[in-house]
Amino acid sequence: MTAGLHPGPLLMLLSLLPVSEETCPSICLCLSDTVSCSSSGLAKLPRTLPSSSVTLDISHNHLSWLGPGSFNKMPRLENLRMAHNQLSALGHGVFQNASGLRHLDLSSNKLQVVEQYYFQGLWRLEELLLFNNKITQVEASALSGLSSLKKVYFSLNQITHFPFFSIQDHSHPFLTMLDLSSNRMSRLPWEDVKALPGLVQRGLYLHNNSLICDCSMYSMFWHWDLRGYDSLKDFTEEHTCSIYGDPRAAIRFLQHNRFFHNCTVEKAVSQPVTVLLSSVLVSEGETVRLDCQTSLSSNTTDLSFTWLSPSKGYITQTSINDTLISLFPNGSLEIPAAKVNDSGLYVCTAVDIKQALNATREVNVTVLRPAGESFNTGYTTLLGCVVTMIFILMYLYLTPCRCSCCKQPKPADIAIATYDPSTLIPVFSHSPGVHPKMHSDKHVAFMEPMLSEEGTEWTPESSF
Ligand SMILES: *[C@@H]1O[C@H](CO)[C@@H](O)[C@H](O)[C@H]1NC(C)=O
Ligand SMILES: *[C@@H]1O[C@H](CO)[C@@H](O)[C@H](O)[C@H]1NC(C)=O
Ligand SMILES: *[C@@H]1O[C@H](CO)[C@@H](O)[C@H](O)[C@H]1NC(C)=O
Ligand SMILES: *[C@@H]1O[C@H](CO)[C@@H](O)[C@H](O)[C@H]1NC(C)=O
Ligand SMILES: *[C@@H]1O[C@H](CO)[C@@H](O)[C@H](O)[C@H]1NC(C)=O
Ligand SMILES: *[C@@H]1O[C@H](CO)[C@@H](O)[C@H](O)[C@H]1NC(C)=O
Ligand SMILES: *[C@@H]1O[C@H](CO)[C@@H](O)[C@H](O)[C@H]1NC(C)=O
Ligand SMILES: *[C@@H]1O[C@H](CO)[C@@H](O)[C@H](O)[C@H]1NC(C)=O
Ligand SMILES: *[C@@H]1O[C@H](CO)[C@@H](O)[C@H](O)[C@H]1NC(C)=O
Numbered sequence: 001m002t003a004g005l006h007p008g009p010l011l012m013l014l015s016l017l018p019v020s021e022e023t024c025p026s027i028c029l030c031l032s033d034t035v036s037c038s039s040s041g042l043a044k045l046p047r048t049l050p051s052s053s054v055t056l057d058i059s060h061n062h063l064s065w066l067g068p069g070s071f072n073k074m075p076r077l078e079n080l081r082m083a084h085n086q087l088s089a090l091g092h093g094v095f096q097n098a099s100g101l102r103h104l105d106l107s108s109n110k111l112q113v114v115e116q117y118y119f120q121g122l123w124r125l126e127e128l129l130l131f132n133n134k135i136t137q138v139e140a141s142a143l144s145g146l147s148s149l150k151k152v153y154f155s156l157n158q159i160t161h162f163p164f165f166s167i168q169d170h171s172h173p174f175l176t177m178l179d180l181s182s183n184r185m186s187r188l189p190w191e192d193v194k195a196l197p198g199l200v201q202r203g204l205y206l207h208n209n210s211l212i213c214d215c216s217m218y219s220m221f222w223h224w225d226l227r228g229y230d231s232l233k234d235f236t237e238e239h240t241c242s243i244y245g246d247p248r249a250a251i252r253f254l255q256h257n258r259f260f261h262n263c264t265v266e267k268a269v270s271q272p273v274t275v276l277l278s279s280v281l282v283s284e285g286e287t288v289r290l291d292c293q294t295s296l297s298s299n300t301t302d303l304s305f306t307w308l309s310p311s312k313g314y315i316t317q318t319s320i321n322d323t324l325i326s327l328f329p330n331g332s333l334e335i336p337a338a339k340v341n342d343s344g345l346y347v348c349t350a351v352d353i354k355q356a357l358n359a360t361r362e363v364n365v366t367v368l369r370p371a372g373e374s375f376n377t378g379y380t381t382l383l384g385c386v387v388t389m390i391f392i393l394m395y396l397y398l399t400p401c402r403c404s405c406c407k408q409p410k411p412a413d414i415a416i417a418t419y420d421p422s423t424l425i426p427v428f429s430h431s432p433g434v435h436p437k438m439h440s441d442k443h444v445a446f447m448e449p450m451l452s453e454e455g456t457e458w459t460p461e462s463s464f
Pocket of ligand 5: 301302
């Protein structure tokens with residue numbers, strides 16, 4: 001599993017490589033901007049490490065303690081791999097002056113509590129790997145300030161409660177993966193989970209916990225299932241809950257839902273659930289009005305409406321206390337001045353209380369920046385192409401042109417989606433920098449190879 005380092009045959013190679021002026025510990029390998037001291041039997045960090053390093057690999061050692069400012073002589077450090085060590089806690093200021101960190105791997109250690117100061121100041125951190133530790137508790141503000149976070153892995157720990165309320169759209173706008181699978185959560189604070197940003201809900205992994213079967217739990221997963229989230233599709237069998245909390249009476253609730261027949265959400269399933277899908281495209285600052293026209297809309301007097309918005313979570317007539325958005329009695333939602341970050345999938349549920357009928361409507365809202373750039377791209381491209389062609393023709397003294405540069409520009413991607421159950425999967429057109437493709441095939445969430453922005457592969461296991 002481990003790619004152990006055998007310095008012997010590499011010494012010759014090393015002497016040929018340009019190594020930075022700083023001394024490289026004899027036990028490590030220093031290659032351009034990378035230092036690897038993995039599987040070297042280290043019990044503590046080498047005293048000196050090349051200050052120009054971007055990547056430091058000290059995984060598979062025996063480190064049990066890191067002092068304050070352990071990495072403060074490495075101002076360019078971005079990737080720090082410390083998997084498979086013996087760390088049971090991190091002291092204050094370990095990552096002081098290491099604010100350039102983007103990937104931090106602390107998986108397979110012995111951490112017990114993720115304290116609020118652990119990752120303080122790491123505002124550039126994108127990936128945080130904490131799986132396979134002994135974590136029982138994650139303190140409420142442990143992830144606050146990590147505003148660049150994209151993926152965080154807490155799988156294979158003993159977490160019973162997670163501070164979902166600390167994850168909000170404005171605090172973690174890029175978060176698309178929150179892996180809490182294989183922990184010990186028996187009940188989840190569903191109101192907080194429902195309030196998670198849409199992107200986080202889509203990338204929330206909760207399988208193989210000790211969930212207790214109940215209707216509110218089932219209803220949440222039912223909604224995610226309806227939307228075809230990969231977290232459910234890829235781990236259908238691993239989604240279990242226990243009846244009356246008895247671990248021996250565990251059921252795979254995504255496959256066997258007869259235990260939830262008396263849940264209201266199940267009633268809704270037996271009725272035809274109508275989902276109307278449409279798209280809205282506006283420029284920033286414009287007023288957006290989303291009508292909640294469903295199959296129940298012929299008589300709105302008996303209906304109550306709830307909207308699920310990507311940035312503000314659930315919106316109901318009573319919860320609304322916000323001048324930035326209003327909900328009319330007829331179910332229409334109005335955003336007086338749309339912002340780019342209001343983009344995403346809006347889902348309206350109309351409930352007929354008397355007849356216990358629900359119907360939903362989804363609207364895909366895309367808010368464009370006001371500049372007309374994106375609107376006219378097709379035309380501009382065509383024009384640019386024509387001008388280029390003229391220059392080429394002039395250059396070639398009007399030789400016959402066989403160029404194929406004038407491909408038909410792609411039509412703008414604004415097609416109105418019509419209702420089709422197979423295209424129920426919402427695609428949040430939220431923030432730039434979010435990779436829309438997350439997983440195409442089944443795999444263990446936390447094992448996913450990570451790609452940095454430059455596309456260089458970075459896996460938890462070193463293989464130098
Ligand atoms: C760490 O950063 C602080 C302020 O950001 C600075 O005063 C201090 O000298 C730095 N320490 C080292 C060792 O670079
Ligand atoms: C959306 O962006 C505006 C600035 O354009 C900002 O004031 C607001 O807080 C953002 N909202 C969220 C939910 O991130
Ligand atoms: C479920 O979690 C337990 C630990 O809580 C772990 O030992 C087991 O391998 C996990 N099973 C799966 C299928 O992930
Ligand atoms: C549902 O309710 C009916 C009648 O109230 C009851 O007989 C049945 O056992 C319930 N089913 C479950 C799975 O709780
Ligand atoms: C709507 O329902 C109310 C009460 O059920 C009824 O009085 C009213 O006539 C209905 N309106 C229409 C247009 O069907
Ligand atoms: C709405 O907000 C105002 C001020 O922001 C506050 O005084 C009022 O109590 C809030 N109302 C509700 C129902 O939350
Ligand atoms: C709902 O009510 C609002 C405000 O009264 C109105 O502007 C809107 O057109 C209505 N929507 C529908 C679908 O009638
Ligand atoms: C469906 O309708 C019931 C009331 O009949 C309501 O309690 C439940 O929350 C609704 N489901 C959804 C998903 O809104
Ligand atoms: C929503 O709109 C965006 C941009 O127009 C598009 O990329 C995305 O596929 C749409 N999503 C759905 C579910 O139609």
